[in-house]
Amino acid sequence: MPSFTEARSIILDRVAPLGVERVGILEAVGRVLAENLIAPWEMPLCDNSAMDGFAVRADDCGETPVSLKVTGYIPAGGRPAGPVEPGCAIRIMTGAPVPSGCDAVVPVEETEDEGDAVRIMATVARRQHIRFKGEDVATGDIVVPRGTLLQPPEISMLASFGKALVPVFRKARVAILSTGDELVELGESPAPGTIINSNALSLAAAVRQCGAEPVIIGIARDNRESHREKLAEGLKADVLITSAGVSAGDRDLVRDVLAELGAEQLFWKVDMKPGGPTAFSMHGPVPVFSLPGNPVSTMITFEFFVRPALLRMMGHSRVVRPFVKATLLEEARKKPGKVNFLRVQATERDGRLVASTAGEQHTGILRTMVNANALVLLPREASVVPAGSEVEMMILRDDVTMLER
Numbered sequence: 001m002p003s004f005t006e007a008r009s010i011i012l013d014r015v016a017p018l019g020v021e022r023v024g025i026l027e028a029v030g031r032v033l034a035e036n037l038i039a040p041w042e043m044p045l046c047d048n049s050a051m052d053g054f055a056v057r058a059d060d061c062g063e064t065p066v067s068l069k070v071t072g073y074i075p076a077g078g079r080p081a082g083p084v085e086p087g088c089a090i091r092i093m094t095g096a097p098v099p100s101g102c103d104a105v106v107p108v109e110e111t112e113d114e115g116d117a118v119r120i121m122a123t124v125a126r127r128q129h130i131r132f133k134g135e136d137v138a139t140g141d142i143v144v145p146r147g148t149l150l151q152p153p154e155i156s157m158l159a160s161f162g163k164a165l166v167p168v169f170r171k172a173r174v175a176i177l178s179t180g181d182e183l184v185e186l187g188e189s190p191a192p193g194t195i196i197n198s199n200a201l202s203l204a205a206a207v208r209q210c211g212a213e214p215v216i217i218g219i220a221r222d223n224r225e226s227h228r229e230k231l232a233e234g235l236k237a238d239v240l241i242t243s244a245g246v247s248a249g250d251r252d253l254v255r256d257v258l259a260e261l262g263a264e265q266l267f268w269k270v271d272m273k274p275g276g277p278t279a280f281s282m283h284g285p286v287p288v289f290s291l292p293g294n295p296v297s298t299m300i301t302f303e304f305f306v307r308p309a310l311l312r313m314m315g316h317s318r319v320v321r322p323f324v325k326a327t328l329l330e331e332a333r334k335k336p337g338k339v340n341f342l343r344v345q346a347t348e349r350d351g352r353l354v355a356s357t358a359g360e361q362h363t364g365i366l367r368t369m370v371n372a373n374a375l376v377l378l379p380r381e382a383s384v385v386p387a388g389s390e391v392e393m394m395i396l397r398d399d400v401t402m403l404e405r
């Protein structure tokens, strides 16, 4: 039986980035750039002022205070002005091209207005307050490499070079199939013995959170025909996720029917709890994740196995949530023989991460998952992990280290 890291490696060895598509620049946020952005021109395009003030010749300002005749004005967006005569200055705004002959800009705060002239009060160094042509980016520089996750700074760079359409890795289309005769759809009333198909929604939410596109294809009932029909439909997507029907029950048909449809099973059962009965197979290029049906197990196995795969398929290079060190605040107990993941509430206390249990840890308890923001790894052979132990913890929610104000 593979460990969860071995199982994840088996998956990641089998998946690769999908194709490339061009999307509008704002649609590209959160996506991964599929081609290097090479600067088609330099930036800035000309020497320009970094301050509102006066463009001067530094040589005229050897001894300050000194008065210079103001012979012109260049606003931002103004045209580059001709050479400036010795003893003269040009009023200039931030971003405006520095006129030829000038080699420094004096901020307005360091001057006094004298009508037709300006009095320069502070000392002036050559090159001060000028943004030089090409100092940011040279023509031909790779300014955003292929594989970069696009965030506002990269969007700024793309926009600066006129890229309205951006090549990004395609979104994965992820089919989500629930299985089981006990399931009813959201909107129907549950009765004893039935259960609302919440896994389809939690999985769709998780898929969407990864930036992929969920396609909920409904419920396969507990017979071979229904499984065959629904699984075949799901296999048309880039990825198929099923929930339930993978443990030892006599109606657990998912793996069987997948094999019948030609899928190659790469593992079934992982050394972890929750999530033990997870199976993974490939049907041609389509990865198929068969997740256990307990809603908690479904979400946890999505985190460990599906999320990294979807991210890789969409071009991300950082695909695995890390484990960080934390101090466990209460004793945890378990049966030896399997790695367990304890659902915890993580917080930062005096600069250290601490974890306390998020509630009853039975896999059937959904509320504990709602209360949790992290998982603590309890090692395979441990039976008691004492309070105060340093443990490995995986943070699941992005706001854990944000401050409440």
Ligand SMILES: Nc1nc2c(c(=O)[nH]1)N[C@H]1C(S)=C(S)[C@@H](COP(=O)(O)OP(=O)(O)OC[C@H]3O[C@@H](n4cnc5c(N)ncnc54)[C@H](O)[C@@H]3O)O[C@H]1N2
Binding pocket: 178, 179, 180, 182, 183, 195, 196, 197, 198, 199, 200, 243, 244, 245, 246, 247, 248, 249, 252, 275, 276, 277, 291, 292, 293, 294, 295, 297, 363
């Ligand atoms: N004899 C054994 N029994 C079980 C084992 C085992 O190893 N031997 N493993 C247990 C573990 S661990 C888990 S996890 C579950 C996983 O079983 P399945 O994946 O086959 O899922 P089901 O038994 O069909 O359902 C489990 C549970 O989840 C509920 N469920 C199912 N689908 C949904 C859905 N779409 N939305 C919400 N809830 C769902 C279902 O009603 C059950 O309560 O097996 C143990 N048994």
Ligand code: MOO
Binding pocket: 272, 273, 274, 275, 276, 277, 292, 294, 297, 363, 364
């Ligand atoms: O592995 Mo099951 O997912 O423990 O409840």
